[in-house]
Amino acid sequence: MRTSEASYLSEAYIFYEAILTREYFKEGSFQDFNLANKQLRFLARFLMVCLVLNRREMVHQLVNQLKMLVDECKRTFQDTDFKEWKLVVQEIVRFLKADTAFMNIRPLRYSLVLDPHPDVLPHVAAPVARKNLRLRDAVLSSYHHNEVKFSELTLDTFRMLQCLEWEPSGSFYLSAGGKNGQNGALGSSRINHSQDIADPTLPPNPRKAVLYRPSLTHFIAVLATICEELPPDGVLLVYLSASGTTGHTLSPSGSGTCFNAAENITRDFQSHTIHSDGTSTSSMSSPSNSPNPSASQKKGDCISYHTGCLQFGNCGSGGLNCIYPSDLIPFTRRPLFIIIESDASEVFKAISGAEKGERAALLLSPNCSFPIGSSDASRHSVGSLLTIFLTAPLQAFCLLLGISGSDIEMDTYKHAESLLSSSLNDWGLTLATSDNLDPVWAQILGDQFLRRFLLRFIFCRAVLTLFVQTYNKEEFHPECMPALPDAVSPRTSAFQTAVVQLAKLFHATKRFVFTEAIPLPDDINSGTRS
Template identity: 65%
Template sequence: MIQVFKVYTQLWKFQQENRQKLVEAGLRRWEIGEIASRIGQLYFGQYMRTSDANYLSESYIFYEAILTREYFKEGLFQDVNIANKQLRFLARFIMVCLVLNRREMVQQLVNQLKVLVDECKRTFQESDFKEWKLVVQEIVRFLKADTAFMNIRPLRYSLVLDPHPDTLQHVAAAITKRHLRLRDAVLSSFHLNEVKYSELTIDTFRMLQCLEWEPSGSFYQSSGSKLSQNGATGTSRISYIQDIADPTLPANPRKAVLYRPSLTHFIAVLATICEELPPDGILLVYLSASVKMYYLFSTSNAGSYGAAQNESGCIQFGPRGDRGSNCIYPSDFLPFTRRPLLLVIDNDNSKAFKAITDQNMQVIAEAEKGESVAMLLSPSCSPAVSDYSYNSNGSLFTMFLTAPLQAFCLLLGLSGTDIDLDTFNKAEMLLSSSLNNWGLALATSDTLNSVWGQILGDPFIRRLLLRFIFCQAVLTLYAPVYNENKFLPTCVPSLPTPVLPQSYSYQSVILNLASMFGATKHFIFSEDVLPKNIQTDMNQLTL
């Protein structure tokens, strides 16, 4: 890759220094654009490999230059090859702008892409552009899920909106003297008909941002978001001061985003990352996929290990029918427990992964290779929500981990068009303050498991864990699924009793949030939490 960069950099510099001579010799503008487009794609690829935001910014610069200088304009409707180059450039630039969170530019590019595809279908053979029509449909569907409401505040970790890492409470030395940092993450999903653009699904897209620093860092400013009637935002919604990066930010954790990988490829990536993981690092693995139960051995002739496999099921990562190469079993992670590991499993069968640490399954439990695995496991079932489905919006559990207040609102059937922005901002402040208090309670607890204690100091993991607790508290009190464990997420190892969802402080937060949105009737609270006027309303609630 370094050699390829070097070659293209030299080529770009050469054409800049000798532009006039090259043009006189027959160099065309689209050829210059092709070089710039290739460099932009190289920078984006390097960002995806390293998570270094500087590469993403460089990619944007090259693509923006192609757009403003119209390198592919000449001969666009005379040469089908040039038309395809322009379409390819627009599609790639859209991806860069999505990840960089430049939504206004995304909309501009999508409009250009639509117009160009229609023009090309009229000018050339329509059959040559069927795939581009699918690309347009894909990005339109993606943007319907990635709404302005979902981006009221950045999904990335902001030094202004989130607690500064230097202010986080340390866990007592009696719990653990070891302090790990999130250094690497593997993000992957596989669902039939899932919302995606290119090879980035809506769930991995949200998790990718959630595990990065907001580039503007301490320079971040909010310019007063405004939601229009259709839920879109005006140009003033959020200012990221996009041209000012905070040089004091730590490096982002590296992330490998895998789109529908085979099992062998997935395991190969895990092995490589574990080999390179620094001594103070922990690896996060996020899996969002369909469930499929299979059996490796028949119960009659299987030993205890085989029986454990039978009960555990798997996560399906490929077409049905080829269970060997397309299914991930809990035991597949055992070799990687030699290094610290955090699993975030978003799957109907996620609780099967408790087998990795379940002491009732001694063969697997004793097979752990030196490190106890931390796990955040989604509910077995998702509550029915009006106007919400996975195939349109992505996973509700993942949304709670990446945009918790928006997930709370959507659970109540509210969207951007239903919510007053001032109310939302006040609710955001309440939730942020509450999560900080919960984090302090966790860090100072003398019964906190050391598995969590050693990673609670990492700002990304801490934020994920606290949002998980919020998700668990909300779903525990949510009236339509009250007392139904299959709708509750699970944390392994379990957290201390004072931070359980039934505690007074957690119920009070949910009550106050629900009151802000006029939705207390959607929850069931303890009598000692409810004010008298709300108790009366709750007594009238029928499940």
């Protein structure tokens, strides 16, 4: 998981498959409690390998075998309730129920068949892109109360993990028909080990560190290690998905002006000057030190404040499981691409302008997330909205409209996929040829993974901006920093045309608000698909 070497996972798959097909646990597993536990641990580890390798047929077969084994162990060893293993079964069943076949119609991974080849991506002019950065490492962390997960792999981090991999095309990954061995054991057509299990035609995957409920010290230690090893042309992706607090300010009743959380953080970063002799002075030490006494007085009116943060643990643990924007500032000496999925994402705006060396690129989720999926589905039973748009944009569009996999015809889906792919490529070209593209975005457009995230973010922003139920409601719109060119604004005719074409395919044009300048399809009055 740390190295993201596909060959390591492939070797693990071969090893575990050999254990399974040769039925190493056939004899004595129900007579020896320790042996039964070993078999359960083996199945759980094999499940994780198959899940990451996207071997779904094997995953479902292993889940069935795990269920049967847990039930048999409960009957055989009645002194033990196997409560932990029942929880493991519940977790994987819930995970597969959320990560449906509809969400995996097309690979989440970068596919040279479905996605643009890196060699044909449009180049940004040299004066704009001072550097051409490549995604080398990623830190993925997610924690929400009662979220869908298997072991320490949450649904959000799993989708991001998959989206940062190359879709393999080597012989090892070709679908193999399964067959049953004795006593229901699983088997598959044998792999030709003379062929290389790695795909030499693909570049290496970015390295990834998946952290579940990290303490602040653990999180910082991982970031520090990665930044130390990051090559000169490398960029680090930091993905954080968690609930949070936006912070608040307190002022004397009836008077004073209090600043929002982002302003508080920025002011905190800029309020001290460190001199060469080691002494420090504060620009807020007294009103007389300020060139603008009235401004200083306003700052003084806020008698206390605390900034917002993301909570990666129980509230009772205090700040040990909280990640603040200021915790990321020291690492902005290296290029960072930051994605925040939280109801407190706005507080991370304070990072922009407070960097220590390299300007950071930020994609921030809406503070309020529009409910998707079935009416009884909680936010985290299907995953977080921005994350779904970044990893499976067309499925996110359908879920926003209340359309599930059973409601859609494959011909319609393929047509919509073609339209969206064409639009994303056009928007990528628009960015690459823009005269006012910020260098922060220009230097990452040459990386296929980061480029895809950025273009899908633009699509997400356009959809939520034009969606009837979130129209003119800024709290439901994602944001990015620094700002993107006006040419990719959601209200331009090109973006509205792309959204209206997709909406027409799903008979949902009335679910969006378009300007009069946009020609609407003839069946605009056809209503929303039931």
